[in-house]
Amino acid sequence: MSPARYPGVKGVEDILPPDTYLLQEMEAAMREAFSLYGFKELRIPVIEFTDVFTRSIGETSDIVEKEMYTFLDRAGRSITLRPEGTASVVRCYVEKHLYNLPAPQKFFYSGPMFRYERPQKGRQRQFYQIGAEAFGVEEPKMDAEVISMLVMFLKGIGLEGFRVELNSIGCKNCRPAYREALRGAFAPGLGSLCPDCQRRYELNPLRILDCKVDKCRELRKGAPLVTDSLCPECREHFRELKSLLDMLGIRYELNPEMVRGLDYYSRTTFEVTSDRLGSQSAVAAGGRYDGLVEEFGGPATPAIGFAIGVERLIYLLKERELDIPLPDVFIAAIGPAANREAVRLAGRLRAEGAWVELGYGGASLKSQMRRADRLGAAYAFIIGDDELGAGVFKWKSLKDGSAGEISGADAPGFIKSRKNRL
RNA sequence: GUGGGCGUAGCUCAACGGUCAGAGCACUGGACUGUGGCUCCAGGGGUUGGGGGUUCAAAUCCCCUCGCCCACCCCA
Structure with missing residues (x-):
């Protein structure tokens, strides 16, 4: 090649x-499921000023440190192709003063994201996400609704065999204490941790919990769990969320070691995973980010959201039967005059809403019929000199082989009346 | 950034270092002068990713390079 x-x-x-x-089916399912929960679509830009992302995602996160497509525009300002959607939604929420509208404000969006990583299964540099964000409610009721909306969407589109993993990573009040408790636990074996984790020990010890290196796994056996270090408020919030999910019949697994890679999360975090995805097992993930609006200069506003990896979802749905639309009519024409008539007829049929395909290149009737069959057309119309002279078209059903003649004037009605019964 | 694997026709893949690099699918045409699916026949299509080397002889062995994939890492 x-x-x-x-x-x-x-x-x-x-x-x-x-x-x-x-993809189209997915977008339809997205609008349907999300609108039942009162989420409205938001169109956010593909580029932002770079600090929109560095501030929110975190200076030391992998995304910001090595994965962003960042460049200077013609005026010398630093611009970045969005690596995720939440930062833009929050920027918009604050810039457009949406906090003045009655709470909660709930939005969804979809579109391409960009991260400069080595591609592999389930990981592209440009990839699509569907996301949703809800602002203004701190109650666990909203967490439960958001998770239930996600599950409803995934089930609705036909996804099976996925797991919901759940955790709470505490708030700005209890996390510092937990961070210190972790440092305390890892201090004795600090030298045995992998180089990455030794760095994490200083910057963000929570990430050590996520490390896949065997030695680090071993060393964290006795480490304290986040869920044991929550302040009373966070503990109660988490308890109530679990209780609501139980009531809704949404099954989840607690994973106290799940730590998200974006710095803005607090309290609730969750992931939807499938073991059919290879090593990139998360098909959707999200969490609460109660401090982010304030970080962007807005009033303190609790919020929670998630994002779905569209390509990963497509991959998981590949096996499923899909209704692919097929042409209603194929018009086979023999000779120049008949070809002109075919164009006229096609126009009339399309005006009635029929999907019409034409034969091209003066191909033989045989090859035109073959093409009609391969396209999956329901009917073939045949026009030649004989038919032109008689003012009729021959028709043939490619489903059952029945055939006949019809006048030009009746052709649109013929197709229209059969279309719904195909 | 670090490993490992793979590059042959549009697609999926064959070919012990040794005739002219093949098959299936797809495409075009025919058998069936104007009627699809099934069958049969024929046809078009290839710098064997690129460059260099070893050899009488390289798709095959060696080196370099480019590309893709998977994994680590990280994440959706």
């Missing part, structure tokens, strides 16, 4: 037709 003269950018994929139907 000769190499493409103009190759696509690494990790930036095209999404082709069978998959785009799935």
Whole structure:
């Protein structure tokens, strides 16, 4: 195979037709499920000033340190292609003073995100996310609704065999104490931790809990659990959330070692995972970020949200049967005059809402019929000199082989009346 | 950034260092002068990713390079 003269950018994929139907179905399911919970669509930009992301996601996070597409615009300002959606939604919420509207304000969005990582299964440099964010409610009732909305959407689109993992990582009041408790626990074996974790020990000891290196796993066996270090308020919030999820019949697994990679999370964090995804097992993830609006200069406003990895979801849904629309009519024409008539007829049929395909290139009737069959058309119309002279079209059902003749004037009605019964 | 694997027709893949690099699918046409699916026949398509080396002889062995994939890491 000769190499493409103009190759696509690494990790930036095209999404082709069978998959785009799935994508459309997903967007329809998204609007349906999310609107039942009162979430409204928000269109956020693809670029932001860089500090929108560095402030929110965290200066020392991997995303900010090594994964962002950042460049200077023509005026010398630092611009970044969004690596995620929450930061932009919060920026918008504060900039447009949406906190003055009655709480809660609930939004969803979808679109491409960009991260400069080595591509692998379930990980591209440009990837799509569907996300939702709810502002203004601190009660665990909102956490439960958001998680239940996510589960409803995933089930509605046909996803099976996924797990909901749940954790609470505390708030700004109890986390510092936990951080210190962790440092205390790891201090004796600090030298045995992997180099990354030795760095994490200083910057963000919570991330050591997430490390996959065997030695680090071993060393954290006796480490204190976040859920044991929560302040009374966080403990009660978490307890009530679990109770609400139980009531709703949403199954979840507690994972006290789940730590999210974005700095803005507080209290509730959750992930939806599937073991069919390879090593990138998370298909959706989210959590509470009660301090972020304030961080952006707005009033203290509790908030919670999640994001879904669209390509990962598509991958998991691949096996599923999909209703792909097929043409209503294929018009086969023989000869120049008939070809002109075919164009006219196609126009009339399309005006009635029919999907019409034409034969091209003066192909033989046989090959035109073959193409009609391969396209999956329900009916074929045949026009030749005989038909032109008689003012009729021959029709044939490609489903059952029945055939007949019909006048030009009756053709649109013929298709229209059959369309719904196909 | 670090490992490992793989690059042969549009796609999926064959070919002990030794005839002219093949098959299935797809495409075009025919058998069936104007009627699809099934079957059969024929046809078009390849710098074997690129460059260098070893050899009488390289898709095959060696080196370099480019690309892709998977994994680590991290995340959706």
